[in-house]
Amino acid sequence: MTAVVQAEGLTKYYGKRRGLEDLTLEIQPGEIFGYLGPNGSGKTTTIRLLLDVIRPTRGHVRVLGAGSREAAVRGRIGYLPGELALEGRERARDYLDFLGRVRGGVPPARVDALAERLNADLSVPMRKLSKGNKQKIGLIQAFMHEPELLILDEPTGGLDPLVQQEFLAMVREVRAAGRTVLMSSHVLAEVEHVSDRVGIVRAGRLIAVEHVAALREKAMRRVELHFDAPVPPEAFQGLPGVRDLRVEGAALRCTIDGRPDALIKAAARFTVVHLVSAEPDLEEIFLTYYSDEERHDDRQEPA
Amino acid sequence: MIAKSLRDFRRALIGWTIGISAFMTLYLGVYGSIKQNPDVYGQQALAKFPGALKDLMGGLQDFTSGPGYLQSVVYQLFVPMLFIVCAMLVANRAIAQPEEAGTLELVVTLPIDRKRFVLDRFAALALGLLATAGVTLIVTWVVAEAVGMGVGFDRILAAHTGVFLLALFFGTLTLAVGAATGRRAAAMAVVGVWAVLGYVVVTVGRSVEAIAWLKWISPFHYYAEGQPLYQGLPVGDYLVLAGATAVLALTAVLAFDRRDVGV
Numbered sequence: 001m002t003a004v005v006q007a008e009g010l011t012k013y014y015g016k017r018r019g020l021e022d023l024t025l026e027i028q029p030g031e032i033f034g035y036l037g038p039n040g041s042g043k044t045t046t047i048r049l050l051l052d053v054i055r056p057t058r059g060h061v062r063v064l065g066a067g068s069r070e071a072a073v074r075g076r077i078g079y080l081p082g083e084l085a086l087e088g089r090e091r092a093r094d095y096l097d098f099l100g101r102v103r104g105g106v107p108p109a110r111v112d113a114l115a116e117r118l119n120a121d122l123s124v125p126m127r128k129l130s131k132g133n134k135q136k137i138g139l140i141q142a143f144m145h146e147p148e149l150l151i152l153d154e155p156t157g158g159l160d161p162l163v164q165q166e167f168l169a170m171v172r173e174v175r176a177a178g179r180t181v182l183m184s185s186h187v188l189a190e191v192e193h194v195s196d197r198v199g200i201v202r203a204g205r206l207i208a209v210e211h212v213a214a215l216r217e218k219a220m221r222r223v224e225l226h227f228d229a230p231v232p233p234e235a236f237q238g239l240p241g242v243r244d245l246r247v248e249g250a251a252l253r254c255t256i257d258g259r260p261d262a263l264i265k266a267a268a269r270f271t272v273v274h275l276v277s278a279e280p281d282l283e284e285i286f287l288t289y290y291s292d293e294e295r296h297d298d299r300q301e302p303a
Numbered sequence: 304m305i306a307k308s309l310r311d312f313r314r315a316l317i318g319w320t321i322g323i324s325a326f327m328t329l330y331l332g333v334y335g336s337i338k339q340n341p342d343v344y345g346q347q348a349l350a351k352f353p354g355a356l357k358d359l360m361g362g363l364q365d366f367t368s369g370p371g372y373l374q375s376v377v378y379q380l381f382v383p384m385l386f387i388v389c390a391m392l393v394a395n396r397a398i399a400q401p402e403e404a405g406t407l408e409l410v411v412t413l414p415i416d417r418k419r420f421v422l423d424r425f426a427a428l429a430l431g432l433l434a435t436a437g438v439t440l441i442v443t444w445v446v447a448e449a450v451g452m453g454v455g456f457d458r459i460l461a462a463h464t465g466v467f468l469l470a471l472f473f474g475t476l477t478l479a480v481g482a483a484t485g486r487r488a489a490a491m492a493v494v495g496v497w498a499v500l501g502y503v504v505v506t507v508g509r510s511v512e513a514i515a516w517l518k519w520i521s522p523f524h525y526y527a528e529g530q531p532l533y534q535g536l537p538v539g540d541y542l543v544l545a546g547a548t549a550v551l552a553l554t555a556v557l558a559f560d561r562r563d564v565g566v
Contacts (some may be wrong), residue, residue, distance in 0.1 A: 014566055051412045054563035075414035085405030090310070098307050102413045139452070 001070070002065055004029050004149050004180045005050060009059035012045050018043035021204045022059070027182060032175050034191030034212070037201035045186040046201070047153050050182075051079055064149055069255045075103045078142035082153035084134055086126040086158040092137045093122035096144065103145045114140045117166055131158040143170060150174060152183040156190050168194050200289050208289055219285055223260065225252040225267055226274035236266050304415060308427030312393050319389035320435045323382065324442040330376050331446040334369070338451070339401035341367040351513045352566050358386070362528070369452035370532045377443070378532065380464045380502070383523075386466050390432055390474030391494045397424040398559065399481030399490055408565055417560045421482055425552045454532060461531035468544040469526045473498060475551040483558035485565070497522075 005027040012019040020042040027033045037043050048054045048231050050061060052068045086095070093111075093173065100106030116123050120136035135158045142150055150171075171181055171194050184215040185191045189196065192212055200208045220243075233247040236254075239262040245254045256263060260277070351550035361379040365371030385503075398421070401407040440463040444456055461528040473494050501521035506527075508514045525544045529537020533539065 030493070053411055054566060055561075071414050071416040072412070074412055077412070079409070079412045080407045081405075083405055083408075087404060087406060087407065088311075089314075099409070099413065102415060104414075198508075254418060 002028060003062075004031075004064055005033075005182065006062040007046075007050075007059070008061070010046070010049060010056055010061050012042075012049060012054065012057040013057045018204045020049070021022075023201075023206050025199060025206060025209070027180060029180055029227055030175060030178045031197065032171060032181045032183070034188075034195035034196050034198040035182060035201065036186070036191065037039050037184075038186055038243065041201045042204040043201055044153055044203075047079075047082070047182070047184060050151060051077065068210045075145070076148045078086055078145065078147035078150045078152075080142040080150075080152045080155055082157075084138040086134050086137060087130065088127055089125045091123055091130070092120070092126055095126060096122065096137070098139055099141050100144060102114055106144045110146075111140060111144050114144055117170070125247055130190075132160060132163070136157055136163065139167060139170075142176075146177075146179075148179050150179070150181045150183075154181055154185060156185070188281055202289070215285055221256045221260065222278040223254055223256055223263065224274075224276040225251060225263075227252070228266075228271040228273050231270050235269065236263070239266055304420060304422035305427045305430070307390045308397065308424050309339060309431060311396055312362075312431045315389070315393050315396065316431045316435055319385070320438050323385050323389070323435070323439045325346070326381065326385065326438060327377065327443050328446050330381075331373070331443065331450060331452070334372050334452060335382075335450040337367055337372065338369075355507060358509070359503075361506060369447070370458070371453050373454055373459075374530075374532050378466065379527075382439075383466055383469050383526065384498075384502075386432075386436075386470035387473045387494070387498055390428070390470040391434065391477045391491060393431060394428050394477035395472040395481055395490055397428060397478055397481065399477075399485055399487040402481075402485040403487060405565065411564050418556050421478075421556045421559045422552075425475065425478060425555065428478060429471055432467060432470050432474060433555050434525065436470070437465060441462070441515060458490070458532050458535060461500055461536040464536065465526045465531055465541065465544075467539055468548070469522055472522050472544050472551070475548045475555065478560065479551045479555040480510075482555040 003026040005025065007023050010023040011021055021048060024152075026070045035043055035046070043052070044293045049056055050068060051074065061068050061173060063071050064076055070302055079115060086092070096106075096111055097108075100111070111122070114120075115136075118136045120140060122137075124133075126134070126137070135155075139152075139155065142152060156167060159167060171183070171283055175194075175196075176180055181194075183191055183195075188198070192215075195212050196210050197209060198215070201204055218248075220237075230249045231246070231247060233253065236242065236247065236252060241257045241259060242263055243255050243257060246252070252267075254263070359380075360375060366375055398407065401410070411420070415423075440460065443463065444459050445457065447454055475489045476497065477494050481487065484490070488503045500517075501523050503521045504514055504517045504521045506518065522544060525537075525540040529540045531537055
């Protein structure tokens, strides 16, 4: 199967300023790809290159099997800009009508259904919409023509938690239908629950592409155990995979690298009254990538 | 896209149409009293004006006759300038203004070819200005008839066609600079400088040998030289204006097709 997004050596300079350097990436059909990086790292540059809003300095990109310069292919893409601007006296519904017509027609019932799911009011002039409500209109226009590829730049900005949940459900439905999503974010937590793979971009370079499942396995897990009586710290000393061990009276705190088996077996000798195991903190891995790369850069510079 | 563009331009166009029509009604309405008192507004009165000012107003000859008044008050300076400003503001709504506001981002990602997009915007600009010109033409003619100006419809049509072509030229210039740079201010600066200098060159500058040749690049030369109110439609001059407009439109299309949007 041909990749939905195929970038090769994609590079963009704004004058002398680097936007993106040598991006090579393939996104497969039916995949949800999380595109992560701090602000100004090149996420939006990549997305705007895919959509032919800006032109690459070097390299090339194919989207849905066509060159990015071919206008017709953009009817099969749904795009939510990172900084969505909607203004004017035009009502949201009229604007959506216009976008739908240009993209080859969208049944009004589908627009209404999306509006209801996201709890968006389409009868208000767009300049009167709040940031969150504008974002809802942006999501509706991106999803409404059921595009084969959704490109969403920071999609959850300004949305309240309930709407965020609804949005994630919509993304999962898109994957279930075999369609593809590329969504960017500067925090992993926003994308980790729906993404199959994440790409991490920093200072204009793609530094890692990982399956989320693999990331999660690598992740450190914080564990807290409470016993009915104080426990001797020696009993937990030197267990494989256990780090940052702290025993204070009847409470034990540590982080686990990999499997928790050894710790559980050691704790089984005492009476456990309470156990807290946090979700694997991918954010930490994510931050490790950033700082590793920084060290990497430092090493390279003198050479 | 043309329909959508016209909707984007609608409010501005309606506003300017009303404004220009009001100007026409007001100034042409006064002609009645001028015709009855030619002495007050006649040659002696005009002699008090400084020469340079008279030059700037196109000489102010024959102020009390119908065509003379119409030429001096309406078609010499005020109405062309109003139309140019209108065209400039409307044309900026096509590309530069939405680009600066960020609303163009979504529009350029629609399945519309960039070249086609600019052409549609240009077509909407031309149609919008044509509508404004059409309405104000009717108003001018009706008021001119009402006050007994004695200028035939064909002559007013000829002069008004010139106003339309002049406005379309500067509107398309705005579009071209906006398409190439994405900056409203740049477009307005280019139009402002070209329009003011172009006007000065064909009025005050006429008598200055050193700059007289500049009239060839002044749109006002092709607008006014043929004296459409007296001589009828100056086909050749108007074709030059239309041709220059076509070149500018093509420039806009090619410039926008090559460029990064919104950076």
